[in-house]
Amino acid sequence: MKSTHFLFLLGLLAACNSQPKDKEKETEAKAEQPASHEPTVNCYQYATATDTVRLTLVHVGDNINGMLIYQLKEKDRNVGSINGTMNGDILLADYTFKSEGTQSTRQVAFKKAGNAFIEGYGESAEVNGVEKFKNVDSIVFSSSMKLEEIPCK
Structure with missing residues (x-):
């Protein structure tokens, strides 16, 4: 009877000791998985009484997508x-826009300066x-x- 209890306790201890190893393996597997790239959204604006430029950036990994709006006095929206x-601190992007009913694409560049x-x-x-x-390298x-x-709204 004593040997049965001893074997039972030994089996129970072995089972208890194996669980942390499984948890360690699980934790290591999670750490090895690449981090998901949650999108980050930032909004920027220049505004006066007559002019507005609004830029919304969606960061997903190394890619940046978003919206750009120009509303300048005496120019087409x-x-x-x-x-x-x-x-580095330079955003280089293709801007596809509509103006006067015509769709066009041109390259734009923005330099990050602090929070602007x-x-x-x-x-x-x-x-x-x-365009x-x-x-x-010669962009001013x-x-x-x-x-x-x-x-962002």
Whole structure:
């Protein structure tokens, strides 16, 4: 009888000791899985009494998508989407927009400056129907229209 109780207790101890190892393996497996890329959304705006530029960025991994709206005095309103990437502090993206009923695509560049973005300008040329910067390294970020971070609506 004593040997039966001893074997039972030994089996019980062995079973108890194996559970933490399983949990350790489970924890290690979870740690090895790549982190999911939850989208992060940030909104930026430049606004005066007559002009508004609004930029909404959705970060998913290395990709950035979003919306860009230009409402400038005495110019046509442009509303469209952007798709690009961050290279250091520079956002380089294709902007597909509608203006006066016509859809167009052009490359845009914004430089991150603290909690704001400043749009860059440079010489461009049409490549396969898209206006692209001729030399990304020569883009000038001196615009007075600083898009400050705002709460997203």
